[in-house]
Amino acid sequence: MPDRISAAPDRSTVRLALVVGGLVLAVLLGFGLGRMNAGGATSTGGATLAADHPHPPGTEPHDHGSAVGADQGAGAEPGGLSVSSAGYTLAPLATEFPVGRSEQLRFQVRDAQRRPVTRFAVVHDKPMHLVVVRRDLTGYQHLHPTMASDGTWSVPLTLAQPGVWRAYADFTVVADDGGQTAVTLGADLVAPGGYQPRPLPAPATSTTVDGFTVGYQGSPQAGATVPLTFRVDVAGGAAPLERYLGAYGHLVALREGDLGYLHVHPEPELVDGQVKFWLTTPGPGRYRLYLDFQVAATVHTAEFTLTIP
Numbered sequence: 001m002p003d004r005i006s007a008a009p010d011r012s013t014v015r016l017a018l019v020v021g022g023l024v025l026a027v028l029l030g031f032g033l034g035r036m037n038a039g040g041a042t043s044t045g046g047a048t049l050a051a052d053h054p055h056p057p058g059t060e061p062h063d064h065g066s067a068v069g070a071d072q073g074a075g076a077e078p079g080g081l082s083v084s085s086a087g088y089t090l091a092p093l094a095t096e097f098p099v100g101r102s103e104q105l106r107f108q109v110r111d112a113q114r115r116p117v118t119r120f121a122v123v124h125d126k127p128m129h130l131v132v133v134r135r136d137l138t139g140y141q142h143l144h145p146t147m148a149s150d151g152t153w154s155v156p157l158t159l160a161q162p163g164v165w166r167a168y169a170d171f172t173v174v175a176d177d178g179g180q181t182a183v184t185l186g187a188d189l190v191a192p193g194g195y196q197p198r199p200l201p202a203p204a205t206s207t208t209v210d211g212f213t214v215g216y217q218g219s220p221q222a223g224a225t226v227p228l229t230f231r232v233d234v235a236g237g238a239a240p241l242e243r244y245l246g247a248y249g250h251l252v253a254l255r256e257g258d259l260g261y262l263h264v265h266p267e268p269e270l271v272d273g274q275v276k277f278w279l280t281t282p283g284p285g286r287y288r289l290y291l292d293f294q295v296a297a298t299v300h301t302a303e304f305t306l307t308i309p
């Protein structure tokens, strides 16, 4: 969606705009009525949003975190690179945190008129997904802030090691007309101190975390959307995965270099006991994958480095 451009049009332009606007409104109203008559089911702007881009075979329409308009074509651009996109701005109230101590992270999402946004759609069970990671891609956290009535979100946050950290707010705004806009915005946070960056671990398709062995199959390709299926094993066989955030897993992929936040499309059900996602990578490079999964009411995160040649 292009940003609104302010200009000073002459009267004839304004008159033409009003006529065209009226026609567009009439078409939209007609469409809305037709849909109501045909369907009967309650339909929100989310359905419109989900239908406006193609999905890989076998996936359900859904909302997901990405800059609006970035999902056209296979080589979708990553989100989270900007504090401002699609008319919305991420505004942290403070960005400096003491190392290793829990402090409230507070922020607002503001609209083009700088008003705090207060209407968000619930996507993957939550109205706001907040991912925080240090710039060397360590220390990944996936948090769910709560919103006060004035639109201020807050969540306790501990930055365990010094350095610059990236915070991603992944959300869907509901406009006054019911239209929905999915956006991922990013801002830097800082924990002052001696920063000792860690090198990205070597690429692997299997890892262990908290006693689980997690592996995936799939061949990500630059500019394409491909399936990735994850298998979680514990001593004696497949781990009894539980639903978390409306599915059996939640996957975030970040690009090394600019920390671009990638599209990952989850399948709501297990496929042959495995958790299946559709990953769209914009181009060659190294990426870090973070898979959240839940067993016995506890969420674990498995991490993988992925190289796309």
Ligand SMILES: [Cu+2]
Pocket: 124, 126, 128, 129, 130, 142, 143, 144, 245
């Ligand atoms: Cu989340």
